[in-house]
Amino acid sequence: MNDRMSTPWGEYALARFPEDPREQLRAWDAADTYLLRHLAESGTPLTGSVVILGDRWGALATALSAHRPTQITDSFLAHEATRANLARAGAEEAAVQLLTTQDTPPARIDVLLVRVPKSLALLEDQLHRVAPGVHEGTVVVGTGMVKEIHTSTLKLFERILGPTRTSLAEKKARLIFCTPFPGIARDTNPWPYSYQLPDGVGPVSGRTVVNHAGVFCADRLDIGTRFFLQHLPRSRGSERVVDLGCGNGVVGTAVALANPEAEVLFVDESYQAVASAEATYRANADGSAEFRVSDGLAGIPAGSVDLVLNNPPFHSHQATTDTTAWRMFSGARRALRPGGELWVIGNRHLGYHLKLRRLFGNSELVAGDAKFVILRAVKK
Numbered sequence: 007m008n009d010r011m012s013t014p015w016g017e018y019a020l021a022r023f024p025e026d027p028r029e030q031l032r033a034w035d036a037a038d039t040y041l042l043r044h045l046a047e048s049g050t051p052l053t054g055s056v057v058i059l060g061d062r063w064g065a066l067a068t069a070l071s072a073h074r075p076t077q078i079t080d081s082f083l084a085h086e087a088t089r090a091n092l093a094r095a096g097a098e099e100a101a102v103q104l105l106t107t108q109d110t111p112p113a114r115i116d117v118l119l120v121r122v123p124k125s126l127a128l129l130e131d132q133l134h135r136v137a138p139g140v141h142e143g144t145v146v147v148g149t150g151m152v153k154e155i156h157t158s159t160l161k162l163f164e165r166i167l168g169p170t171r172t173s174l175a176e177k178k179a180r181l182i183f184c185t186p187f188p189g190i191a192r193d194t195n196p197w198p199y200s201y202q203l204p205d206g207v208g209p210v211s212g213r214t215v216v217n218h219a220g221v222f223c224a225d226r227l228d229i230g231t232r233f234f235l236q237h238l239p240r241s242r243g244s245e246r247v248v249d250l251g252c253g254n255g256v257v258g259t260a261v262a263l264a265n266p267e268a269e270v271l272f273v274d275e276s277y278q279a280v281a282s283a284e285a286t287y288r289a290n291a292d293g294s295a296e297f298r299v300s301d302g303l304a305g306i307p308a309g310s311v312d313l314v315l316n317n318p319p320f321h322s323h324q325a326t327t328d329t330t331a332w333r334m335f336s337g338a339r340r341a342l343r344p345g346g347e348l349w350v351i352g353n354r355h356l357g358y359h360l361k362l363r364r365l366f367g368n369s370e371l372v373a374g375d376a377k378f379v380i381l382r383a384v385k386k
């Protein structure tokens with residue numbers, strides 16, 4: 007949806023990435039506009055090093071591009087959206103320094119703006135990472151929808167940066183004001199977090215999984231992933247296998263351990279996920295694997311892949327869930343060679359078999375239980 011966000015700095019046409027005419031979701035919300043209005047009305051000096059953490063689709067970076075901010079995000083899609091939104095606003099891409107959550111943050115931060123992420127763990131990790139650059143005079147303002155800001159969110163700011171309070175709610179959004187206290191005795195960053203897999207999950211049984219903050223099911227094995235690990239296809243010879251939406255990489259690592267000749271490609275749109283997958287793989291295997299931050303299989307040559315394994319993301323918003331799964335499945339169809347297979351695990355109620363039948367002309371049930379199904383589609 008291409009929509010206009012009105013701010014004290016002007017109006018901006020903003021869109022999510024990739025743009026999808028079927029998806030009527032805005033690229034900004036009341037939390038973004040509340041923060042921007044507050045900055046203008048309070049006369050906050052936006053000088054020195056301005057850092058924006060967690061900007062969802064680049065709304066904040068685009069509106070503040072004249073202040074040459076640094077944007078830090080875990081999302082490849084957010085970076086692409088920011089690039090496109092800057093171009094729409096007529097700003098040069100170099101106006102915003104785009105960093106990932108894995109990059110080293112600026113050594114000095116004078117203004118820190120935090121769009122509270124959905125994952126509390128990611129907030130914890132990122133506040134720890136930026137904390138050394140925050141000084142007594144740093145202006146720290148967070149923003150989020152009321153339902154995204156909990157006592158635990160405020161406690162993180164308190165524990166890692168300093169005393170914290172919140173604003174009144176406006177249009178269901180709230181601001182967070184934090185006064186940095188440089189002498190704070192903060193704990194060490196607990197991330198990344200490793201745990202050992204249980205028995206009974208095939209080749210990765212008892213193996214170590216490494217999770218950077220914010221990845222899917224970072225502290226335990228997801229029950230759907232467990233079911234998938236128990237029913238993975240046999241891979242033979244020098245097959246090219248893609249772990250699509252790899253998260254911590256446990257699925258692709260299982261394939262690599264079962265078939266050391268397989269060339270496994272781990273793909274995710276989250277920088278934290280791809281870093282986790284690489285760490286999980288390196289902790290357990292030493293073959294040749296590739297790690298790629300990308301939107302699904304975009305950029306993978308057509309017909310170059312033998313097997314795609316996919317546990318698609320499920321968000322609270324059904325439209326997002328559907329369009330991402332559709333993009334992943336259609337990308338897999340393009341990337342697979344004739345005879346190549348896509349294996350998908352999903353909640354039974356999501357009805358993925360209908361999408362697979364439309365795209366591939368076939369869909370076979372490999373395994374199922376009360377909650378999950380594993381489906382196989384073959385490229386004809």
Ligand SMILES: C[S@@+](CC[C@H](N)C(=O)[O-])C[C@H]1O[C@@H](n2cnc3c(N)ncnc32)[C@H](O)[C@@H]1O
Nearest residue numbers: 222231251252253274275276301302317318319
């Ligand atoms: C349900 S998790 C599965 C993680 C892992 N494969 C597992 O089974 O534990 C879905 C993953 O898809 C990733 N994802 C979401 N949108 C994506 C996209 N457009 N391209 C690539 N990966 C994406 C998410 O970041 C997340 O890691």
